[in-house]
Amino acid sequence: MSTETAEKEVAVKDAEDLFSKRRKKLITDPLVDDNPITIQVLGICSALAVTTQMQPTLVMALSVIFVMVMANLSISLLRNKIPTRVRIIVQLAVVASLVTLVNEVLKAFAFDMYKELSVFVGLIITNCIVMGRLEAYALGNKPYDSVLDGFGSALGYSWIILTVAFFRELWGSGSLFGIPIFDGISSLFGDDFQLATNGLMVSPVGAFIILGLLIWVQRSKTGYVEH
Amino acid sequence: MQQSNAYIITFSIILTVVLGLLLSGTSEVLKPIQKKAEELDTKKQILGAVMSADEISEMKPEEINEFYQNRISSKVVNLEGEEVEEQDGAQVTAETIDVGKNYKKAPEERLYPVFIFHEEGDEDAANAYIFPVYGNGLWDNIWGYLALQTDMATIEGITFSHAGETPGLGARITSTDVQQRYKEKSIYNEDGELVSVVMQKGEGKDYSGDPHKVDGLSGATITADGVNKMLKSYLDHYKGYMEKKKEGSPRMAQN
Numbered sequence: 353m354s355t356e357t358a359e360k361e362v363a364v365k366d367a368e369d370l371f372s373k374r375r376k377k378l379i380t381d382p383l384v385d386d387n388p389i390t391i392q393v394l395g396i397c398s399a400l401a402v403t404t405q406m407q408p409t410l411v412m413a414l415s416v417i418f419v420m421v422m423a424n425l426s427i428s429l430l431r432n433k434i435p436t437r438v439r440i441i442v443q444l445a446v447v448a449s450l451v452t453l454v455n456e457v458l459k460a461f462a463f464d465m466y467k468e469l470s471v472f473v474g475l476i477i478t479n480c481i482v483m484g485r486l487e488a489y490a491l492g493n494k495p496y497d498s499v500l501d502g503f504g505s506a507l508g509y510s511w512i513i514l515t516v517a518f519f520r521e522l523w524g525s526g527s528l529f530g531i532p533i534f535d536g537i538s539s540l541f542g543d544d545f546q547l548a549t550n551g552l553m554v555s556p557v558g559a560f561i562i563l564g565l566l567i568w569v570q571r572s573k574t575g576y577v578e579h
Numbered sequence: 580m581q582q583s584n585a586y587i588i589t590f591s592i593i594l595t596v597v598l599g600l601l602l603s604g605t606s607e608v609l610k611p612i613q614k615k616a617e618e619l620d621t622k623k624q625i626l627g628a629v630m631s632a633d634e635i636s637e638m639k640p641e642e643i644n645e646f647y648q649n650r651i652s653s654k655v656v657n658l659e660g661e662e663v664e665e666q667d668g669a670q671v672t673a674e675t676i677d678v679g680k681n682y683k684k685a686p687e688e689r690l691y692p693v694f695i696f697h698e699e700g701d702e703d704a705a706n707a708y709i710f711p712v713y714g715n716g717l718w719d720n721i722w723g724y725l726a727l728q729t730d731m732a733t734i735e736g737i738t739f740s741h742a743g744e745t746p747g748l749g750a751r752i753t754s755t756d757v758q759q760r761y762k763e764k765s766i767y768n769e770d771g772e773l774v775s776v777v778m779q780k781g782e783g784k785d786y787s788g789d790p791h792k793v794d795g796l797s798g799a800t801i802t803a804d805g806v807n808k809m810l811k812s813y814l815d816h817y818k819g820y821m822e823k824k825k826e827g828s829p830r831m832a833q834n
Binding site: 404 | 587591601617753
């Protein structure tokens with residue numbers, strides 16, 4: 353978090369490329385070098401909770417992308433109008449409304465997902481990544497850049513939870529997107545062979561372990577150290 | 580930049596109104612679709628007590644509606660097991676009864692819907708009786724549908740739903756392998772007492788030899804307790820109806 357608040361609006365020339373180098377960095381930075389989960393260690397709660405299966409995780413990831421992009425856009429559009437003293441409440445109100453929208457849409461068009469995720473979709477409001485980006489970036493930058501920034505951070509969040517979900521569902525339930533994988537592999541080796549699933553992966557502990565390993569692998573590659 | 584109080588208040592009011600309109604507008608537009616999704620979900624849950632989840636997930640929404648129409652009949656009973664057709668002058672049907680609202684009343688005042696799974700075209704040829712159950716989980720309400728075979732003692736199948744149990748822990752009551760554990764269990768003991776089926780503490784033990792116990796949910800003991808209480812209390816509430824059904828010989832059974 354601490355490194356984030358220092359970002360300032362960079363003076364931009366009038367005709368900057370739609371995907372200039374600087375703007376590309378807005379998206380690519382949060383993927384690895386400044387990943388909200390593995391580097392900033394934000395949004396862990398939902399990363400642990402929804403990742404037992406791929407499908408709800410994917411819905412969750414899409415919801416977070418939508419909420420972050422839209423919240424960054426609206427806050428950035430309003431950035432010169434928002435009274436400084438109530439800005440946190442304004443951010444909260446905007447995020448909460450967006451989250452409620454997502455919830456209502458899920459309820460109408462994907463009722464099963466709604467049942468499975470409703471608590472956690474609601475908890476996007478408290479996801480520090482969302483508020484963090486609003487406070488650190490959208491309040492001080494132009495709408496288009498803010499959209500890219502929100503998209504990048506949400507993408508960084510998404511690929512991590514999808515990776516965690518991939519391993520958790522594969523090892524914990526022996527399937528991916530609900531399609532049994534272990535059964536298929538086992539049947540190749542004859543009747544008596546059965547790949548065992550690990551119940552630990554289904555419980556939140558499994559998510560901690562996977563996430564820890566992910567952070568380890570990533571940091572040993574990038575050489576990132578906590579200050 | 581310091582803004583005046585008047586500016587802050589005006590800004591807040593405008594924001595509130597805009598967001599409020601946006602949300603209520605969406606809610607209003609989506610409500611009919613949500614209602615349909617909810618009804619379909621209830622039908623799926625009811626059918627889920629007598630059919631496997633795979634069978635249901637293969638069916639299209641229209642097929643589920645049609646299947647439900649052909650194979651499920653329903654009635655409403657009271658605590659004594661007597662059939663109720665109207666309350667306070669208004670007609671009651673099993674589909675319109677809100678089990679959750681009834682849960683707040685005293686057991687004697689509640690209305691109890693019964694769904695009867697029967698052969699197609701013959702409402703007298705019952706295959707199973709499905710009873711809604713309702714109770715408290717850890718964070719919020721839990722509910723479900725319990726299907727008994729025609730002997731009114733053996734569990735044909737069960738489905739559970741919840742409003743806010745912890746995903747991965749208590750929310751596992753909705754998973755098929757947990758619900759499968761109840762299959763073929765018996766709610767009456769050898770002495771003819773109603774003992775229900777009790778989910779045990781801890782997970783991973785084999786209870787296949789005991790007709791009244793099922794394996795528990797590791798890390799979700801409070802939810803499991805809620806499930807146990809829910810089943811016991813609602814089986815007691817439906818006892819009147821079940822006893823009546825048992826007394827009458829199958830041929831006399833009126834559905």
